[in-house]
Amino acid sequence: MTLxxxxxxxxxxxxxxxxxxxxxxxxxxxxxxxxxMVGTFGIxxxxxxxxxxxxxxxxxxxxxxxxxxxxFTLSGxxxxxxxxxxxxxxxxxxxxRVLRLLPFLLAGAWLAILVLSEPQRRLLMGDIWARYLLCAxxxxxxxxxxxxxxxxxxxxxxxxxxxxxxxxxxxFLVYGVLAGVFVKKADFFPATVLNYESFLSVxxxxxxxxxxxCAVIAAWSIIRVLDxxxxxxxxxxxxxxxxxxxxxxxxxxxxxxxxxxxxxxxIQGKGLEGLGLRLEQIRGRPISEVFASSVDLAExxxxxxxxxxxxxxxxLNGVPFEIYYSALRxxxxxxxxxxxxxLDVSARIQAQKEVDEYRRKMEKHAREAAVGVLSATxxxxxxxxxxxxxxxxxxxxxxxxxxxxxxxxxxxxxxxxAEVRKANETLNRFIEIVNPGxxxxxQPVGLYQIAKRTLNVFAxxxxxxxxxxxxxxxxIVPLTAVSPREVExxxxxxxxxxIDAAGGDTEQKLVISCLAGEGHIELSFCDxxxxxxxxxxxHTLDPVLPSLExxxxxxxxxxxxxxxxxGHGGRITVDTLSGGTTFKIRLPVKRTYRTGG
Numbered sequence: 001m002t003l004x005x006x007x008x009x010x011x012x013x014x015x016x017x018x019x020x021x022x023x024x025x026x027x028x029x030x031x032x033x034x035x036x037m038v039g040t041f042g043i044x045x046x047x048x049x050x051x052x053x054x055x056x057x058x059x060x061x062x063x064x065x066x067x068x069x070x071x072f073t074l075s076g077x078x079x080x081x082x083x084x085x086x087x088x089x090x091x092x093x094x095x096x097r098v099l100r101l102l103p104f105l106l107a108g109a110w111l112a113i114l115v116l117s118e119p120q121r122r123l124l125m126g127d128i129w130a131r132y133l134l135c136a137x138x139x140x141x142x143x144x145x146x147x148x149x150x151x152x153x154x155x156x157x158x159x160x161x162x163x164x165x166x167x168x169x170x171x172f173l174v175y176g177v178l179a180g181v182f183v184k185k186a187d188f189f190p191a192t193v194l195n196y197e198s199f200l201s202v203x204x205x206x207x208x209x210x211x212x213x214c215a216v217i218a219a220w221s222i223i224r225v226l227d228x229x230x231x232x233x234x235x236x237x238x239x240x241x242x243x244x245x246x247x248x249x250x251x252x253x254x255x256x257x258x259x260x261x262x263x264x265x266x267i268q269g270k271g272l273e274g275l276g277l278r279l280e281q282i283r284g285r286p287i288s289e290v291f292a293s294s295v296d297l298a299e300x301x302x303x304x305x306x307x308x309x310x311x312x313x314x315x316l317n318g319v320p321f322e323i324y325y326s327a328l329r330x331x332x333x334x335x336x337x338x339x340x341x342x343l344d345v346s347a348r349i350q351a352q353k354e355v356d357e358y359r360r361k362m363e364k365h366a367r368e369a370a371v372g373v374l375s376a377t378x379x380x381x382x383x384x385x386x387x388x389x390x391x392x393x394x395x396x397x398x399x400x401x402x403x404x405x406x407x408x409x410x411x412x413x414x415x416x417x418a419e420v421r422k423a424n425e426t427l428n429r430f431i432e433i434v435n436p437g438x439x440x441x442x443q444p445v446g447l448y449q450i451a452k453r454t455l456n457v458f459a460x461x462x463x464x465x466x467x468x469x470x471x472x473x474x475x476i477v478p479l480t481a482v483s484p485r486e487v488e489x490x491x492x493x494x495x496x497x498x499i500d501a502a503g504g505d506t507e508q509k510l511v512i513s514c515l516a517g518e519g520h521i522e523l524s525f526c527d528x529x530x531x532x533x534x535x536x537x538x539h540t541l542d543p544v545l546p547s548l549e550x551x552x553x554x555x556x557x558x559x560x561x562x563x564x565x566x567g568h569g570g571r572i573t574v575d576t577l578s579g580g581t582t583f584k585i586r587l588p589v590k591r592t593y594r595t596g597g
Contacts, residue, residue, distance in 0.1 A: 002053055004208050009049030011215035015222055016042025022226050031149055032229060037084035038142070038222065044077035071126045078134035079107050085141025089148060106133045128183045128191055139176025143169040153228070161228045168221040175214040182207050252344035257328075257337050262287050262301050265337070291316050300325055304338045313345075320345050359457045362492055369489060370556040377559075379427050442590055445484050447514055447523075448474040454491045458499060462510075465502040467529070469495065469510045476514050478521050478589040486564045493557035494525045494583055501529035501581070516592045526582040561585070 019039030027033075051070040055063055083103045090099040110126070110133045117125040146169040150162045185195040199207045254269025267282050282290050288298040294314050303310065304325040311324050323342045327335035451471050455462075462469050495510065502508040510527040565572045570587040 005053035008212035013046025015219035082138030136180025
């Protein structure tokens, strides 16, 4: 039996030791957080079996001391076994609290029996009831808990792991019968029937031999189950490498690494395509030779080896790149490898040029529109006195008809009247061209695209003035007579007004939104940049095109917005409460569409 106890204890001790030292940190499997309880069971139960072995050998400690210690290693090991089963099953159980209290209730019952037992029978009763109350239910619940993990693992096609889980569960069920039902003989049922002597009389083999076999099988199967954590680490590494390769292969970027001698040891990425380089031309060569056109690249790598992390802009073979440098260090903290991430910024530079060109065109259109508004306003101011003059001259001609005045005087008045009429016709034609009275063609207007395009123009200006511009609910596409160009003009001038109003000392915000109603939409430009200067609010609310003084008070930008709104039968209002300004523009539409959530 000495050899049986040795193998029995060794199997469980190895099981516990492997479980406790196996790396499981960061695992997404539920079992990783609780399997330490099985490991603790293995360590304690292995010690328990070795205590049995030493008691049989009569040393090295006094037998009574080892017997008392064995009683608590036995009950303690079974306690962790039942704790594992109840903990892992209670995650999806209906009566979770009751299930989690079960180990402590059973342990309390065992302790009460131990205390109430006669002193001379205390070791026997402690051994028997530890198996009845803790071992048998613990083995069953542990087997059930292991089986509960199989469905989730089958979905990952980890068939070897699920097979070993099934073997481990079956082994614990058998062990629960062998160690939790067959006990030392006592004078109460079922210990009078199901005991070591009755088992030996039927099988001719001690029950401890079968328990040792179960221990070996359980250790083998559980240790093989632990491969799931190694698989998980390898899978995470594979996904990480795949993600890195996908990003490097899809973006105009390449990654590179050099050793301390600045020899390229790794390089990968789509950014190499624009440089006309192949991997076999680069690896194993000094980086100064690979990118001979960039004289600063080698020096930047030396800075990284010195411990600096930085970003530089450089041209590699004529292509502009931004390169982020860092260094990998050994355990002593010394930099051993330079890591570089190079991003091709040629597309960004080209996009910035296009944005700048677009802004220049917008500013040109804004100046042209300002000239048009001012010209139309002046034309209206001049037209009124000319019309009055024309009426006066026509009345004068009518009054002088038949009067005895000279032909020279009558001819002069007639020529003056003709010139005034001609001037009136010219002004009317000019006003019709500036603000045609014919019905406009209805067309869909993409508010979101216009807003994004305009925000790109003002991105740098808003950042300098500490103004954050946000858009929401602009997925509305109205069918309206207001042209996209006119909507763009409104966005341009109202955003420019908010940027001008932002002081740049504190963070400000502008929110642009749209609300669709029956037959109309309402655009809202709400900022926190303070109210309008005195006198502007009433001009803005005035439904009539302002006079020249009104234009000066509002600014040409708001006057342009107002003319566009008024020209399409819309309405513009302003609210200067709460230290900010909110412009609301109501425009008639035939119908609206939405382009998404």
